[in-house]
Amino acid sequence: MVDDEDDDWSDWQAHPVCAVCLFCEQQSETMDKIYTHMQNVHGFDLHGLRTELNLKFYQQVKLVNYIRREIHQCRCYGCQERFVSKAEALRHIMDSGHVMKLPQISTWDQPQYFFPTYENDALLCGLPDSDSDSEGTAPRSGGDVPVFAEDMTNLRVLKQTSVLNQLLKNRGSYN
Template sequence: MWVLTQKINEREDKNFSRKCLLCRLQFKGCRADYLSHLSRLHNMQLGQPENLVFIDDLLNCIETRLESLHCLFCNKLFKNQTVLKEHMRKKQHKKINPKDTEFDKFYIINYLEMGKNWRQVKNEPDDDDDDDELSNAENSDRRVSVGNWSDWEEDEDKVENPVVCLFCERSSSFDEIQSHMNNAHGFDFTRISVDMDFYHQVKLVNYVRRQVYMGHCPYCDKILPNRRELLEHMSMESHFIVPQMQLWDQPEYFFPTYENDSFLCHLNDHQDDMAELHLSKKMEEDCHIGSC
C-alpha cells in the first residue's frame, strides 16, 4: 500500500528539518524526535509517530491554523497569539479534535479499510444477535446517562495533568502551584522568569528539580538528609532564590529530571508574548487613530 511506503520513507528519513511550531528551535533529525519535542516540552499531543503519515502536511495544516489565530482543537478565533496560547494552555487544547475530519488523512487507521474512516469502522454493528436490540434496562441506562451530562462537563474542570511544586510534593493546576510557591516558599516564578526566554526557563526548572531530588540546596549546593530538612534549610537561609546562572545554564538541563514533568508544559516565551502584546496594542491604537 502506497500509504505504508510513504510512512516508511518518513520514518527512515534522518534529514528532516523544520522550525518548532511553538518555540524558536530549528530542529534537524527525524520526524519522531520532532513530535516528541512537541509532546515533551510543549504538551502538544498529536498521537504516536507510528500512527501518523504525511507528517509534513500535518504540521503545515497545524501551522496554518495557528498563524490564522484559530485554536487547534476547537477552531475558535482569537485576536492575537498571546490570547490564543493562553486559551490552548488553560483548556488543554494543544491537541487535535478527533471529530475534526480535516486531519483524518494523517492517521494510518483511516487507511485500514478502503472507503471507510475510523468512525465508520467503530460504529459498525457487532455480529452477535444479542446486540441487535437494546433491553429495557439498557434503554433506561441510556436515558439516565443523557440526564447526567452535567456531571461529565464538570469533570472537564478537574486537573488531568497536575503540576508538582518545584520544592515540595504539593500538586495542583499550574496557576495554583505558582501561587503556592509564592506564598509557601517565597518563590515567585512568574516574576523570576519574566526576562527569561523559553529555554532558560526549561533549564532552570530542570536544574531545581534535579537538585531537590538529590537533596541538594539549589542555591548553595548543601546536602541535606531529607526533603523536610532541605526545605527548613532553604527557608532559614532565604535560599528560595535563583542561583548563579552558570550553575544551571548548562546543556544537560535541557533534559527533564522527571518524565512527563507537567510544569515544563506550561512554560511560555515571555519575550515573544510581550512583543506580540505590544504589537497588538500598537495596532489597536493605530486603528483608533485612523478612525478619528
C-alpha cells in the same frame, strides 16, 4: 471511501494536568494554582524570576530541572550545601532565605538541565512561551522582518560574468 468514524473526536477528553510543586508534594490541576501555591507557601515566584532575568522558554526549562535535581539530591540550589534528607535541604532553603537566591546563570543554564528530573513533569509543559523566545527560530510574524524584492536589472550581465559561467565555458573548450 473515507472512514468518517476515525475523524470523530467529540468524545475525547483531555487528561487533567497534575503539576507538582518544586518544593513539596502539593499537586494541582491548573498551572495558575501551582504557581500561586509556590509563591504563597514557599515564597518562590517563577514568573517574577522569568521577568527579572528575562528567561527564554528553554532557560525556564533548565531552571526548573536544575531546582528539581538539586532538591532531589538533598542540596540547596542557592548555595549548593548538601544535606542528609530532602526535608533538611528544604528547611535550610526556607530558613536561610535561599528560596529566591539562584547561583550564577552559568551554573544552571547548561545542556544537562534540558532533561527532566521527573518523567512527564507537567510543570515543564505549562511554562509560558513568549514571543521574545526566538532562540534559533524564525520570527513568528511576517511583519517583523522587511522583505525586499531582488534587483533583477543586472541579471544578464551578472550571468555572463559569473565565475560558474566562466568555469563552464572553460570546461567546454577542453572537450
